[in-house]
Amino acid sequence: MTFERNTLIAFLAAAALLPVTITDPYLLHLAIMALIYVVLASSLNLIVGYIGEFSLGHTAFLGVGAYTAALLSSRAGLPLWATIPLAGVTAAVFGYLIGAITLRLQGPYFVIVTLAFAEVLRIVANNFIALTNGPMGLAGISQGGIGDKRTFFYVILAIAALTLYLCYRLVYSNLGRGAVAIRENRYVAQSIGVDPFRSALLAFVLGAFLAGLAGGFYAHYISFVGPEVFQFTFTASMIIMVLIGGKGTLIGPILGAAIVTILEEYLRQAQELRLTLFGLIVILVVLFLPRGLISLTGSRREQHSRDVACVVPKEGVA
Numbered sequence: 228m229t230f231e232r233n234t235l236i237a238f239l240a241a242a243a244l245l246p247v248t249i250t251d252p253y254l255l256h257l258a259i260m261a262l263i264y265v266v267l268a269s270s271l272n273l274i275v276g277y278i279g280e281f282s283l284g285h286t287a288f289l290g291v292g293a294y295t296a297a298l299l300s301s302r303a304g305l306p307l308w309a310t311i312p313l314a315g316v317t318a319a320v321f322g323y324l325i326g327a328i329t330l331r332l333q334g335p336y337f338v339i340v341t342l343a344f345a346e347v348l349r350i351v352a353n354n355f356i357a358l359t360n361g362p363m364g365l366a367g368i369s370q371g372g373i374g375d376k377r378t379f380f381y382v383i384l385a386i387a388a389l390t391l392y393l394c395y396r397l398v399y400s401n402l403g404r405g406a407v408a409i410r411e412n413r414y415v416a417q418s419i420g421v422d423p424f425r426s427a428l429l430a431f432v433l434g435a436f437l438a439g440l441a442g443g444f445y446a447h448y449i450s451f452v453g454p455e456v457f458q459f460t461f462t463a464s465m466i467i468m469v470l471i472g473g474k475g476t477l478i479g480p481i482l483g484a485a486i487v488t489i490l491e492e493y494l495r496q497a498q499e500l501r502l503t504l505f506g507l508i509v510i511l512v513v514l515f516l517p518r519g520l521i522s523l524t525g526s527r528r529e530q531h532s533r534d535v536a537c538v539v540p541k542e543g544v545a
Contacts (some may be wrong), residue, residue: 228399231477243279246377248470255376259448261488262383263441267461268468268480270437273394273430275466276474277403279410280427281334283462284341287325287348288435288458290391294352297365297452307371311386311443318439319432326431329494330424342459349457364453365380373543383444390437394477406430410475438483460502464491467505471512473519482520493513 231451247260267289292314299310329340352359359365371381397403405426408416416423444450464487472483487505494501516522 232395234478235300235395235481238478239384239388239391240543242387243381245448246380255380256486257492259376259380259383261484261525262380262387263445263448264464264468264484264488265481266383266437266441267465268472268484269390269394269440269477269489270434271465272469272474272476272480273309273397273434273437275469276476276479277398277406277410278330278427278430280330280337282341283338283466284325284343284345285438285465286457286459286461287341287345287469289364289442289445290345290348290352291321292318292439293446293452293456294359294365294442295439296443296446297368298358300369300447301365301367307369307373307382307447311440311445314443315436315440318442319436322432322435323428326428326435327419330427330431334451345457345459345462352454352457359454362454365446366450366451368450368452370447370450373447383448385506386440386444387514389425390440391477391481393433393437397430398477402426402429407475463502463505467509470509471519473521476519476521478524479519479521486520 242258242262246255249255249258252506269283270288271282271285274280274285295317296307296310296314299305299313302305305313325341325344329344331338332340353362355361361428370379373382398407402425405421406429408419409423409426442456445456468483468487469480470483471486472481473479490505490508491501494504514518
């Protein structure tokens, strides 16, 4: 608990100093995208890592948030500081409706139904031309008077800080511990008084809310939203981040988001092979580091503790 809290604080403090040392707009853009991925991966991790259900439709909440912010900005003229929170709330409402149905299912049924919801929303966005402008998407979304990437960076950093804070509070609350108990053994959790549906639904709704915030920011930052935000590629990227970094931890999604952002840029020219290479990386991680790269840190801390225990004499030993 203390290790994760201190690491999260150190990460946010270091990130806050990043625009001071980096002036290249391209590098700032990569940092902004990495923080967007931190929010998305952390939100998905609540479902995959703590509830223990494998959602393939998490991009639905990203898309709902993005379209909500785009429509409220372009049609209603609301400012950025209002559209992004409303995007999160709208995604949370969808999360509650979807979660109320899907969380009563388990295993492959949960996976298939969540994927189907995302696909239905993609079809609606692609065909409801009067509202979403169809395949052409919504262009020219206001950037809220923000003229430089440095300001955008601090906006998404604030969203990332809120995300990590809410995830931390949930994970180390009674409901969060209940969700972990459900992940390990649903029937044992029920026997000790944990309500599986209530705990899972809360984590699911919070994950949807955070993904909606990321979608709202994404819409304003890119100034365009199209049906492709509902495509599986976004969910695939989020899953890869969670698995590479380490699911069921607060630090893992941050590590995974940073690695995937860097790899995506280096592999940009190999577009056809990019997902294949990512797949190979995930296979290697799952085979040799099933708990993700973050497990290396835990292994070293455990080894250090054992070394210290061997060096420090026990009480009563001369």
